[in-house]
Amino acid sequence: MGLNIISRRHFLGRTAGLAAGTFAGPNLLLKGQNAAGKKLRLAVIGANGKGQSDTQGVTLDHTIVALVDVDKKRLDEAAKKREKHHLDSGKEAPNAPKLYQDFRKMFDEMANEIDGVIVSTPDHTHYVAAMHAIKHGKHVCVQKPLCNYIAEVRDLHRAAKEAKLTTQMGNQGRTMEGQRLAKEWIEQGAIGTLKEIRLWTNRPIWPQGPLVKKAAECPAELDWDLWLSSEASEPYFEFEIPAGVNGKRGNSVHPFNWRGWWQFGSGALGDMGCHIMDATFSILGQIIPEKIDATSSPISDTCAPVWSDLVYHMPAGKHGALKVSWNDGSKDGKPNKPEISPHMTSELAKKAFEKASSGMMFIGTEGTVFEGEAYCGSPVIYNEERYTQVRIDTKAGKIKKTETRSVMPNNPQGEWAHHVVNGGLPSSNFDYSCPLTEFVLLGNLAVRAQQSVQWDKQGMKVSNAEAPNKYVSRPAYREGWKP
Numbered sequence: 046m047g048l049n050i051i052s053r054r055h056f057l058g059r060t061a062g063l064a065a066g067t068f069a070g071p072n073l074l075l076k077g078q079n080a081a082g083k084k085l086r087l088a089v090i091g092a093n094g095k096g097q098s099d100t101q102g103v104t105l106d107h108t109i110v111a112l113v114d115v116d117k118k119r120l121d122e123a124a125k126k127r128e129k130h131h132l133d134s135g136k137e138a139p140n141a142p143k144l145y146q147d148f149r150k151m152f153d154e155m156a157n158e159i160d161g162v163i164v165s166t167p168d169h170t171h172y173v174a175a176m177h178a179i180k181h182g183k184h185v186c187v188q189k190p191l192c193n194y195i196a197e198v199r200d201l202h203r204a205a206k207e208a209k210l211t212t213q214m215g216n217q218g219r220t221m222e223g224q225r226l227a228k229e230w231i232e233q234g235a236i237g238t239l240k241e242i243r244l245w246t247n248r249p250i251w252p253q254g255p256l257v258k259k260a261a262e263c264p265a266e267l268d269w270d271l272w273l274s275s276e277a278s279e280p281y282f283e284f285e286i287p288a289g290v291n292g293k294r295g296n297s298v299h300p301f302n303w304r305g306w307w308q309f310g311s312g313a314l315g316d317m318g319c320h321i322m323d324a325t326f327s328i329l330g331q332i333i334p335e336k337i338d339a340t341s342s343p344i345s346d347t348c349a350p351v352w353s354d355l356v357y358h359m360p361a362g363k364h365g366a367l368k369v370s371w372n373d374g375s376k377d378g379k380p381n382k383p384e385i386s387p388h389m390t391s392e393l394a395k396k397a398f399e400k401a402s403s404g405m406m407f408i409g410t411e412g413t414v415f416e417g418e419a420y421c422g423s424p425v426i427y428n429e430e431r432y433t434q435v436r437i438d439t440k441a442g443k444i445k446k447t448e449t450r451s452v453m454p455n456n457p458q459g460e461w462a463h464h465v466v467n468g469g470l471p472s473s474n475f476d477y478s479c480p481l482t483e484f485v486l487l488g489n490l491a492v493r494a495q496q497s498v499q500w501d502k503q504g505m506k507v508s509n510a511e512a513p514n515k516y517v518s519r520p521a522y523r524e525g526w527k528p
């Protein structure tokens with residue numbers, strides 16, 4: 046397929062259809078309808094990259110009826126990889142899905158043949174793709190962060206709720222056992238009183254910092270105009286990588302390197318925050334900060350910084366008022382990490398901290414819950430004697446399992462599909478993951494504003510300054526793209 050220039054008439058035709066409510070997707074009522082063994086008909090938008098492993102999460106139990114990718118070569122490759130996954134799993138080759146470069150064309154042609162949609166595109170397309178799916182009455186599973194603007198997150202939440210759809214964000218940590226254990230330990234006094242939380246990541250591992258666009262030839266297999274989707278049309282570009290910026294992944298935004306551009310991604314915080322801040326958000330009772338302080342390396346209007354340091358001021362809730370700090374990137378060639386917890390004094394603890402390129406420390410009066418990965422999949426407690434006691438108490442039933450367990454740990458796509466069929470709520474359904482994404486994106490608001498921001502949650506606006514409010518909503522949508 047060549048470059049797809051979509052006409053204004055085409056846009057208006059679609060938009061008029063949306064407004065008139067003419068989307069005729071099946072309004073699934075699977076719950077109770079002989080749900081056992083029910084196979085969903087699923088479409089994946091953004092079929093390669095993360096979309097490929099997201100497809101693997103559901104393809105053996107359900108039917109993939111369509112794969113969509115704006116890059117023809119990557120689309121064909123995604124279809125082949127899916128087939129290989131079936132064969133490698135000892136299954137027969139699966140049905141051949143319909144292949145599209147434009148998800149709107151897919152909805153036009155086969156909306157009636159789709160029950161649910163997985164969205165695994167770059168961040169800037171999550172909102173438009175998921176909203177198209179929702180308006181067609183499709184259940185949705187959307188990669189993290191749900192959107193890269195807070196106003197879009199709220200809009201998506203409202204629309205999915207009104208349509209009574211089963212929703213999920215792809216933050217796999219939320220489905221894991223470890224995150225539940227950490228919450229139960231802390232709530233049941235394993236580390237005394239929770240006083241402070243320190244979070245960090247070595248990201249960005251892609252170019253981020255003051256990048257400058259330069260004209261380049263678009264690869265023949267890529268439909269650049271569709272890749273831009275709701276963003277204003279502009280010629281394909283690559284960028285210069287200045288000294289001090291990690292350039293290992295090359296200098297084009299597609300694939301993967303869109304992350305550092307505010308237009309398309311959400312920087313290191315947006316990329317990793319929905320993982321690393323997830324356990325914090327859950328443990329603190331899903332509350333939103335009152336104020337966020339930010340300092341960072343120089344930013345431009347277009348790109349996120351090489352490093353940033355944030356402090357989230359959390360009001361009292363399940364725990365007393367406390368600070369959550371976030372450090373990302375590297376400073377002077379060294380990982381930008383917080384200070385180690387005072388409970389982590391043993392050699393073992395120091396080594397674990399040193400090794401952790403991303404992680405979290407929940408620091409209490411009597412001990413620290415430490416996780417040296419992004420997902421909080423296998424937390425431990427320092428010091429070691431306290432951890433031994435916690436394990437004894439857990440075995441003896443003194444520390445109880447109070448959190449609901451996932452039916453499919455580490456497979457948010459499979460878990461979502463299970464709940465579409467059987468009812469019940471996926472671990473990271475939008476009632477949870479929309480506020481979590483807002484929590485994460487508030488840090489970006491402070492970074493972009495280069496100042497402390499106070500957040501008026503009711504009013505969805507920064508209350509101590511006017512200028513940062515321009516970062517709450519996407520500045521503009523190309524005509525015809527906003528459903």
Ligand SMILES: NC(=O)c1ccc[n+]([C@@H]2O[C@H](COP(=O)([O-])OP(=O)(O)OC[C@H]3O[C@@H](n4cnc5c(N)ncnc54)[C@H](O)[C@@H]3O)[C@@H](O)[C@H]2O)c1
Nearest residue numbers: 091093094095113114115116119165166168188189300301
């Ligand atoms: N949960 C996780 O652990 C995890 C890990 C990696 C990425 N992600 C998320 O997955 C998403 C994709 O990230 P990635 O690293 O795979 O990016 P990527 O750029 O490597 O891959 C995205 C794919 O989507 C395609 N695409 C782009 N625009 C499209 C459009 N409008 N319609 C259809 N296809 C389109 C691209 O051609 C590409 O094949 C991001 O939101 C990212 O944050 C999540």
